[in-house]
Amino acid sequence: MRLADTLRFARDAAAGYPLRTALSVLAMSIGVAAVVILTALGDGARRYVVGQFASIGTNLVIVLPGRSGTGGFNPANAITTTPRDLTIDDAAALLRAAGVRRVAPLAVGTSEISFGGRLREVMVAGSVSDFLPIRNFELVQGSGLPDDDWSRGAPVAVIGATIRDELFGGEPAVGKLVRVGDRRLRVVGVLKPVGQGLGLNTDELVIVPVALAQAMFNSNTLFRILIEATSREAIPEVKERALEILRQRHRGEEDVTVITQDAILATFDKLLGTLTLGVAGIAAISLAVAGILVMNVMLVAVTQRTGEIGLLKALGAPARTIRLAFLTEAAMLSTVGALLGYLLGESGAFALRQFFPVFPAYPPDWAVIAGLGTALVTGLLFGVMPARRAARLDPVQALMKH
Amino acid sequence: MALIELKGIERVFQLGDAAVHALAGLDLRIDNGEYVAVMGPSGSGKSTLLNLLGLLDRPNSGTYRLEGRDVTTLSADEQARVRSERIGFVFQSFHLVPRLTAAENIALPMMLAGIPARERNARVARALAGFGLENRADHRPDQLSGGQRQRVAIARATIMQPALILADEPTGNLDRHTGDEVVNLLESLNAGGVTLIVVTHDQAMGARARRRIVMEDGRIDHDSSHAPG
Ligand SMILES: Nc1ncnc2c1ncn2[C@@H]1O[C@H](COP(=O)(O)OP(=O)(O)OP(=O)(O)O)[C@@H](O)[C@H]1O
Ligand SMILES: [Mg+2]
Numbered sequence: 001m002r003l004a005d006t007l008r009f010a011r012d013a014a015a016g017y018p019l020r021t022a023l024s025v026l027a028m029s030i031g032v033a034a035v036v037i038l039t040a041l042g043d044g045a046r047r048y049v050v051g052q053f054a055s056i057g058t059n060l061v062i063v064l065p066g067r068s069g070t071g072g073f074n075p076a077n078a079i080t081t082t083p084r085d086l087t088i089d090d091a092a093a094l095l096r097a098a099g100v101r102r103v104a105p106l107a108v109g110t111s112e113i114s115f116g117g118r119l120r121e122v123m124v125a126g127s128v129s130d131f132l133p134i135r136n137f138e139l140v141q142g143s144g145l146p147d148d149d150w151s152r153g154a155p156v157a158v159i160g161a162t163i164r165d166e167l168f169g170g171e172p173a174v175g176k177l178v179r180v181g182d183r184r185l186r187v188v189g190v191l192k193p194v195g196q197g198l199g200l201n202t203d204e205l206v207i208v209p210v211a212l213a214q215a216m217f218n219s220n221t222l223f224r225i226l227i228e229a230t231s232r233e234a235i236p237e238v239k240e241r242a243l244e245i246l247r248q249r250h251r252g253e254e255d256v257t258v259i260t261q262d263a264i265l266a267t268f269d270k271l272l273g274t275l276t277l278g279v280a281g282i283a284a285i286s287l288a289v290a291g292i293l294v295m296n297v298m299l300v301a302v303t304q305r306t307g308e309i310g311l312l313k314a315l316g317a318p319a320r321t322i323r324l325a326f327l328t329e330a331a332m333l334s335t336v337g338a339l340l341g342y343l344l345g346e347s348g349a350f351a352l353r354q355f356f357p358v359f360p361a362y363p364p365d366w367a368v369i370a371g372l373g374t375a376l377v378t379g380l381l382f383g384v385m386p387a388r389r390a391a392r393l394d395p396v397q398a399l400m401k402h
Numbered sequence: 403m404a405l406i407e408l409k410g411i412e413r414v415f416q417l418g419d420a421a422v423h424a425l426a427g428l429d430l431r432i433d434n435g436e437y438v439a440v441m442g443p444s445g446s447g448k449s450t451l452l453n454l455l456g457l458l459d460r461p462n463s464g465t466y467r468l469e470g471r472d473v474t475t476l477s478a479d480e481q482a483r484v485r486s487e488r489i490g491f492v493f494q495s496f497h498l499v500p501r502l503t504a505a506e507n508i509a510l511p512m513m514l515a516g517i518p519a520r521e522r523n524a525r526v527a528r529a530l531a532g533f534g535l536e537n538r539a540d541h542r543p544d545q546l547s548g549g550q551r552q553r554v555a556i557a558r559a560t561i562m563q564p565a566l567i568l569a570d571e572p573t574g575n576l577d578r579h580t581g582d583e584v585v586n587l588l589e590s591l592n593a594g595g596v597t598l599i600v601v602t603h604d605q606a607m608g609a610r611a612r613r614r615i616v617m618e619d620g621r622i623d624h625d626s627s628h629a630p631g
Contacts, residue, residue, distance in 0.1 A: 016501035311497045316486020317514045318479040395458045
């Protein structure tokens with residue numbers, strides 16, 4: 001039989017039994033839709049977390065005081081028990097390293113802020129003018145910290161949007177004097193509201209010059225040093241240089257930890273990617289179930305159409321033709337089911353994105369390809385058995401079953 | 403020339419412990435262009451014989467030569483090819499595919515044989531005209547009368563221009579009038595040179611055949627070509 005005829009014959013046969021055709025197409029489409037939607041959810045979660053991390057800044061290298069557990073035994077560590085503090089001078093020294101675009105020392109503490117009788121507790125971040133661009137913070141009003149000597153603690157503050165609302169209501173805040181702890185500071189800028197992301201909520205943050213913060217908290221130490229590398233490629237080199245410079249400054253002791261945003265991102269990426277894979281695996285089971293259903297539907301079809309198979313044999317159809325006709329029909333059922341399921345899944349993911357706009361629920365390409373592929377392969381594999389059974393029927397017996 | 407030569411054909415069905423000899427030591431020769439009626443009581447082996455002649459069934463022993471060629475030793479696919487090219491079947495219950503139109507049912511053997519659509523359409527159009535079915539081409543079997551269905555089935559059996567037509571009680575499901583029409587149709591095919599073998603219970607119909615074979619318990623009880631007179 002010619003290919004076009006085989007296809008038409010299979011199509012007409014499928015159309016001739018609408019109920020069982022609809023049933024198997026439905027099962028297959030639910031399976032594929034499950035793969036598409038579940039992986040869209042999983043991959044959406046991954047993208048969401050990665051996006052949140054990326055918004056912390058670009059090409060970030062972060063220096064923390066103290067040594068992390070890894071790295072092995074270092075005799076220098078055995079002698080001194082407490083690590084040296086990170087200082088503003090340490091941060092300034094890092095500015096000279098190749099591949100470094102910007103550096104921002106960061107000191108943090110909590111204090112109280114008050115204005116016109118209103119008072120609340122706040123998180124105070126002491127840093128420098130480059131802190132804002134490094135962290136991708138934007139201003140809605142005024143300007144950032146003054147770009148002057150890091151050791152000069154000018155009495156100014158940049159405040160978060162929530163603090164502005166609570167202290168000033170609708171009034172303009174820039175230029176006003178507020179009290180933070182026992183200091184009087186002039187508000188020079190207001191941060192753009194961002195809402196809760198990963199990490200700290202900048203809407204409730206007060207940013208002051210780093211020297212001022214250290215004076216307020218009566219400490220010389222830094223919480224972090226943030227370094228922005230000139231490019232993604234420069235990150236490993238910057239990490240090495242930063243370690244090297246700080247080791248020299250700390251008399252040969254490696255008493256800091258340098259982490260890169262890349263490394264954290266990669267960890268999360270991998271973790272959530274594995275999650276998506278797991279979810280896809282679960283969805284694939286529904287595909288296997290759909291395949292078994294297609295097999296049963298085709299077995300029923302063989303029984304229902306025994307008389308027809310006997311007739312085809314009497315009319316001179318070789319076993320191969322009959323096998324092919326039934327296999328084509330099974331393949332058609334799963335193809336139509338798979339495509340329908342793909343559309344169903346895509347519209348499900350679309351609906352998810354409409355309801356949760358922050359959540360990028362797009363199915364990954366590999367999942368779509370794997371889902372469609374699995375559907376077609378299971379459809380074919382599970383179609384083989386009924387097709388072979390049909391081809392093996394005894395023509396006389398088959399003809400009598402009419 | 404002999405179209406069919408059967409020698410020592412045995413066909414045994416095993417039913418539990420009992421062996422049913424549906425055909426027992428059957429010898430038969432049928433020449434090209436003959437018109438044979440096979441008759442006999444129920445269970446005498448008529449359908450079994452016809453299935454065997456149509457290569458739908460294999461004998462337990464004996465040889466079957468079709469057009470001089472031993473066909474019992476052929477593979478299943480080779481037998482399918484012989485059925486496709488040399489043999490046409492007409493059944494008592496028509497055996498039309500319900501979802502296909504009259505034209506598609508007639509075209510089915512050609513489609514299975516891989517004949518291109520254009521040639522199929524031309525031959526189906528000629529067959530429809532020849533069997534008086536022009537206006538029924540697009541009707542499905544459930545939209546046809548019994549007589550029309552059997553005409554479609556006969557058109558299908560002849561569309562590959564076989565040498566042999568096997569009909570198992572072709573008028574069994576028809577009233578006398580339409581039955582006669584169908585018999586006329588089959589006889590006109592035979593007049594055109596096709597060998598015709600009809601199984602029937604109907605004495606009147608059997609009487610119309612030039613040769614009558616009466617079966618009894620899997621044997622040929624009476625064969626008019628060998629009968630005296
Ligand atoms: N598949 C089978 N299994 C077992 N026995 C069978 C089978 N087919 C036929 N027989 C037996 O073989 C014998 C001949 O059957 P067959 O169908 O050839 O009879 P028939 O002459 O066509 O009868 P009828 O006029 O009723 O159609 C019967 O005894 C029947 O029971
Ligand atoms: Mg019979």
